[in-house]
Amino acid sequence: MKKTLIIAFVFLVQVINAQNVYLTKVEKTHENTDRFLYKINEVKDAEYLGEIEVQGFSKYDDEVFALVYKKAKEIGANTYSLKPFENIDGTKQDFNPSNYRLSLYFLPDAKLSEQTGLMYIFASSDKNQKIAVNNKDYIISPRSYIVLKTVPGEIYTVSTKKLLGSTIKIQPKDNNSNQYFQISAAKIKSDNTGTGGLNLKSGDIIGLESSYGYFLSTIYQQQKAE
Numbered sequence: 001m002k003k004t005l006i007i008a009f010v011f012l013v014q015v016i017n018a019q020n021v022y023l024t025k026v027e028k029t030h031e032n033t034d035r036f037l038y039k040i041n042e043v044k045d046a047e048y049l050g051e052i053e054v055q056g057f058s059k060y061d062d063e064v065f066a067l068v069y070k071k072a073k074e075i076g077a078n079t080y081s082l083k084p085f086e087n088i089d090g091t092k093q094d095f096n097p098s099n100y101r102l103s104l105y106f107l108p109d110a111k112l113s114e115q116t117g118l119m120y121i122f123a124s125s126d127k128n129q130k131i132a133v134n135n136k137d138y139i140i141s142p143r144s145y146i147v148l149k150t151v152p153g154e155i156y157t158v159s160t161k162k163l164l165g166s167t168i169k170i171q172p173k174d175n176n177s178n179q180y181f182q183i184s185a186a187k188i189k190s191d192n193t194g195t196g197g198l199n200l201k202s203g204d205i206i207g208l209e210s211s212y213g214y215f216l217s218t219i220y221q222q223q224k225a226e
Contacts, residue, residue: 120179
């Protein structure tokens with residue numbers, strides 16, 4: 001009887017923590033070999049393909065991204081935007097990590113404009129993270145991130161501020177790309193997306209591939225880097 005209750009409890013926990021990703025709408029498909037999947041804010045030049053809905057909460061964001069990526073590539077999407085749910089009065093609801101929608105698009109590379117010369121640093125999904133960048137301290141809340149402007153050629157030292165923590169040095173050569181890092185992620189199981197969700201790992205500091213970085217910036221909250 002006790003064993004049965006334990007099994008039932010484990011199953012219930014799995015159900016509560018399960019996150020499902022559904023391709024809820026397909027307007028059209030597009031043939032392309034793009035391996036990236038980027039967030040866009042301006043969609044006027046993008047070709048609308050469909051919609052994804054994510055239901056249920058999971059702290060394992062890399063696994064959720066793998067499912068989102070797979071569904072998006074089934075119809076040839078290379079970009080997306082967050083599609084907020086609406087209240088009865090037509091106002092947009094606040095973002096809910098347990099249930100959200102993404103509109104999928106195809107956008108030619110020539111029309112894809114990216115923010116560049118920025119460093120994104122994400123906390124883990126379940127606890128505050130204290131870090132230092134060039135000896136300036138920051139505390140990042142769970143499921144939040146900060147954005148720092150970088151200067152080509154300058155060296156940036158990122159430290160987790162722990163006795164046995166990690167330190168990395170970054171020297172951007174130009175402003176043609178962003179840098180994405182996550183501190184003390186609870187779990188990283190890349191790469192099952194084919195995009196290289198995890199580029200490198202140095203102890204508690206994890207370098208992220210840009211598509212996954214864009215995704216975290218969509219579902220995490222930005223806080224001011226003061």
